[in-house]
Amino acid sequence: MKSKVKIAQFGLGPIGMECLKWAASKPWVQVIGAIDIAPAKIGVDLGKLTGIKGLRGRSTVAAVDELEQKPDLIFHTAVSRFRPAYQQLEPIVKRGINVVSSCEELLFPNLSEPRLASKLDRVCRQCGARLVGTGVNPGFVMDFLPLCLATVSREIRAIHIQRVVNASTRREPLQRKIGSGLEPQEFERRFQAGQAGHAGLKESLALVAHGLGWQLSTIVESAKAVVAGRNIRTRYLQVRKGQTCGLHQRAEGKVDGQVRLTLDLKMFLDAKNEHDAIQIEGDPPLAVVIPGGVAGDQATVAALVNAAPRLLRTEPGLRLVTDLPLGTATE
């Protein structure tokens, strides 16, 4: 890239902080500010917050129009649902600013909010902004990578994807969203109410179907609590034997009554045999294993920052991660 890309960070949780720090270390990036809506995080000196000298003197602000300069691109790591993300992102893309977002529903926004998705796409095109939702899951293991493998198979009958994640090594918000410490029925009630569980599984499934050109007749999603067989203590919380220590969440997609896509996610404390696996039933059949799995939090930050130069090579609009070209010299 010839001139530096001016970056601002929207959202200063664990992922947002890492994203900001790593972006700041890139030779092609100039960090120009950070945004958070939490009153406690506004007006904080960025240099102190991150420990990076070059960022000293810039304070975090509450909204995009309070930034000293207009950024070229914003990393948005604030919410999982598309509807609240829309409220935050529309004023940004209206200024012609590009966005890479970790919002899970933005991976395939047509699924939850087709009307809002069209509207956001139209605003992006009118204002010359590009916007994409990505990450590791959703954004890579259960959607982008399977579609990458599908490019070398034909007559694909079905794709099955499994992921086993040891949540003990992960950040606090993740340990909480999988229901740790809840009674199993309470977890399942909250999952049904959309208040617990992994966001974006249906979006991964919809993106794979879209990429293959499959018209899904049904998407069924379910989750069961994984029950602790003994007391568990992590850095952040305690779970007693018999309480929820994580989840087993599944999404199935049918085409003409046949199950052709299954996404199976186990994410619980002290899970053994962490791995990701993808099977493609096609010609040739393919089976891919990632022993140990793709380590979530570092990989999410990598996915977001690496997506920026890829996004900037596309046409303005609301993009899918599968629209972005690969290899674009992100070092």
Added chain:
Amino acid sequence: MKSKVKIAQFGLGPIGMECLKWAASKPWVQVIGAIDIAPAKIGVDLGKLTGIKGLRGRSTVAAVDELEQKPDLIFHTAVSRFRPAYQQLEPIVKRGINVVSSCEELLFPNLSEPRLASKLDRVCRQCGARLVGTGVNPGFVMDFLPLCLATVSREIRAIHIQRVVNASTRREPLQRKIGSGLEPQEFERRFQAGQAGHAGLKESLALVAHGLGWQLSTIVESAKAVVAGRNIRTRYLQVRKGQTCGLHQRAEGKVDGQVRLTLDLKMFLDAKNEHDAIQIEGDPPLAVVIPGGVAGDQATVAALVNAAPRLLRTEPGLRLVTDLPLGTATE
């Protein structure tokens, strides 16, 4: 896709024939002809050649200007080297016809022939044609897939890629190009002379480096004969104990004197433990295994046909496979 894509096949060897047959089975394809330069293959009825009824009445021709209609896209499966491919492809792209080619050096044509690559790119842009070189190896296992994985890692220090292929299950031209039946010194002499071995390994390496934005200071390629420990008989040929039954070929790429990319390919008769493996030394580190490997010949045909709708979504020019978007409804 709204209207059908008119396709012609250039090259009627084993891969070309499969490509033609599979393309003919696609609802979005209309096959309008086939081209081969071998006199014995010209004037042959396509329906008889392929056994596909709908193709009856069309004869294979010797050159693109003898086709009854102008195709939208040509699958080119004729040569490994870019220089002879250029001679075949320039008249095609000059007519504004798009090309997906299996020519190994076309994966990254800047490596062998930067001047010709610029020229071909210019012709493509002037005439509104898109051209890409792809396949499974090169085109996927040792280049596209590693770059796909690299999108979720950061601070990448090195990438190592291994591939073990059992050549006994493969087509005759492949069994011959790996030196089967030659004395080991004779194989190594032919490899040095560019007359034997796997084409495209250096191109895979160069494409990975390009995608990561790494400036390679050196590329070193070597090959040793794998010597048969006993007599081997395949469907096509015989190898005596002590003769060559395949190859162990390696390419290494250095950046500032450090080896940062290694591509290691073992392809020999009766090889056990077929697999593909990729290790990324980065944050997070990643290790991916494809037990059994990506089955070469079927996967190559899939890679070529699946690339067509992806290529048609890009701007005119000489493209890299990493420039093509993923998921584009290839069913």
